[in-house]
Amino acid sequence: MKTQPAQLPQLLKKGLSPVYLISGDEPLLVQECCDLVRKAARDAGFQDRLTFHADHQLDWNSVADEFSAMSLFAERRRIEIHLPTGKLGDGRAVLEQVLKEPPEDIVLLLISARLDAAETRRKWYKELQNKGVHVPVWPVDADKFQGWLQQRASSRGLSLTRGALAILAERLEGNLLAASQELDRLSLLGNGSTIDEETVEQAVQDSSRFNGFELVTELLAGRAPHAGKMIGILQQEGENPLGLLAVLTRDLNLILELKGTSAQGENPSAFLKKRGVFQPQRARVIEQAARRLDRKQLHEAIELCSQIDRAAKGFDDLSPWHHLRNLSVHLAGRT
Structure with a gap:
């Protein structure tokens, strides 16, 4: 079934479903919906949590093994899978199998960017609609x-x-x-x-000398040398990279959308205003990035954002700032 974020608390009071999909490009609202599901699952005895990131490094066979393995001492577990691109790729077959007969001792939480339209026509998504709950999170107008x-x-x-x-x-x-x-x-x-x-x-x-908004502007403009200096200062000041990462990921997805609407003849300025971009400088940077970067570069940039997210959450041996520097070079069009 599909429900709205405002309806999720009441739905959770009625009992847990075996699978939840929280999708959208508003990190705060997505996070808050996920936290509601996590709390309800913990309260119901699903204490252990296992997390996967569906990037190019993920072995989906290991995910399948977790669902087929018997839990020791009948422990209930939560399995979370992050889908940074809104696509499952090699994971479709695994989820189709899981969703046929969801294990009673596991609650699955899928955390996704705005779900790719093609995915909603796949078999796994139809199974999810029958067995679980999809909470699409939309931007505030x-x-x-x-x-x-x-x-x-x-x-x-x-x-x-x-x-x-x-x-x-x-x-x-x-x-x-x-x-x-x-x-x-x-x-x-x-x-x-x-x-x-x-x-x-x-x-x-009183805010920092540089902030995440300014760094995102430099990254999208392809000004790698200045962006590199800003990254160093923000790192020294102890800035949390997840805050600026949320802004950057949102804008990269917005640029991808803009490229699609521009190809269909829609006016870029009108599109950006419709999406809440009113500041001339930011609109100019986004329009210029849409002209300068091709789709392949943008998808690779979003994949790099996933690496930064993994590193910031402790799933990578390298610092998130290391990956952020690599991203600055990538967005400058350099190799």
């Missing part, structure tokens, strides 16, 4: 972002003036993950009082 921001602030006990809300909305450009982080910082600065324009401006001034 640009005209609803301020309302989302206000609601999010209220849930943290924050009160924002209209001017503060407008400044935040313009600066954050619809990025929900960055918005959540910014509200966390403002909750410390505000100390229970109303957040006004001056407080927001002070928070901006």
Whole structure:
């Protein structure tokens, strides 16, 4: 079955399904839906967790072995599989087999980028619809972002003036993950009082010398030398690479979409405004990247983002910053 994120908590109260698919390009909302499933599974006794990343390094036979193996001492397990491209590839046959008769001692959580349209026509997806739950996560519309921001602030006990809300909305450009982080910082600065324009401006001034937004701009523009310097500074300052990675992955997927719509004759500016890109500089960088980079380069860049994600979560011997430097060179069109 398919359900909306807002309906997921109530659905989980009725009992667990053997498989959940959470898909979308909004990392914050995807993460929050996943956390709801994880908590419900833990509460039901599924304590152990095993995680796989479906990149070119994954051996799907090892995934199949985990589902066919008998759990020692009848332990219940959660198996999570990250699908960074929204495609299963070699994993389709494995999931088809698993979904025919899902094991009773395993809850499967599939975490995907926006699901590739072709995948929804595959046999495995139809089996999932019959046996489990798909939660598609859609971006917050640009005209609803301020309302989302206000609601999010209220849930943290924050009160924002209209001017503060407008400044935040313009600066954050619809990025929900960055918005959540910014509200966390403002909750410390505000100390229970109303957040006004001056407080927001002070928070901006107190931010790091370089931030993830600026680095993403340099990466997409192909300015590898300057991007490399910024990467070094952000690494020294202890920046979490997952925050900027979420922004970068979103924009790479947006560039891929833009290339498709431009080929069909749609105006790039109109498309970007429809997707919530209003700042001229960011729109210009995205349009230029769409002209400069071909589809193969973009798909390879998204694959590199998956490596960065793995490294940041401890699944790689190399630092995520190492892979990020490689990505800067790749997006500059160098080998």
